[in-house]
Amino acid sequence: MKRVIVLLTSLLLTTAASAIDTGRAFDDPQLQARYLKIISEVRCVQCQNQSIKDSNVPLASDLRREIRRLISEGKTDADIADFLVARYGEFVLYRPKMLALWIIPFLLLSIGGFALFRIVRHRMTLPMDDDATGDGQSQ
Template sequence: MRMILLLLAMMLALPAHAVEPSEMLKDPALEARAREASKNLRCVVCQNQSIDESNAELARDMRVLVRERILAGDSNADVIDYMVSRYGDYVLLDPPFKTTTYVLWFGAPLIVGIGILVAVVFYRRRPEEALQTKVAKLSAAEEKRLQKLLEDDEA
């Protein structure tokens, strides 16, 4: 039980280690704002992970940039707009629904749908191809041999 609790505590603490002490702001209110803004920004290296949780070097650079913008007096919305202007809508964990983000919204379901369609077509064609193959008839000698084998098998 202790081991399970220890492993659980370590797993829950992993995101806390992403932000290094050297990155943190001295003012707790500004640090809280930076954390909030960072939680809404995607690490462009990692898959579906915020820059606040990521240990990637680029995510660290992005966290530092967020903190620099907050220290410069930008609001959280200004910081996010700045990051979007640099990295595009992909940097948002919840991208807006507009024509430039259709690929982000429909890409994965479209690929899955195409895969299912290909599988259905493939499996529907298989039986037709199997029925179209011709089976050669047995010669008289082969039929006698088959009958003999079946009789031997029954005995």
């Protein structure tokens, strides 16, 4: 019984992704770690919403091969990102480098926060025996 539990539990730990690209790409564990990180952050443009690490379509395996080649040629992660963006656009990266995409949500949040702050501050100056509609029209 115990063995069955151990077996079933260990099955839970397996992942589907291990079916793709059997064997290590690089002997050097550092390069292998870089390779795995890069391919998990590149969108498969043919099967969007999957990374090329998790996809087994031909285009994903071609892109993995190109990335292996670039890594073994000594290219940096930034070089590889540029290579992909030049061909497929910013959309191919799961972490887009376009700064605006990262800033705009926070910008909108701070505009909203500032507006809220102003409204609350304004209402705090209203007399307590206001008509309780809270629309500030009793001024």
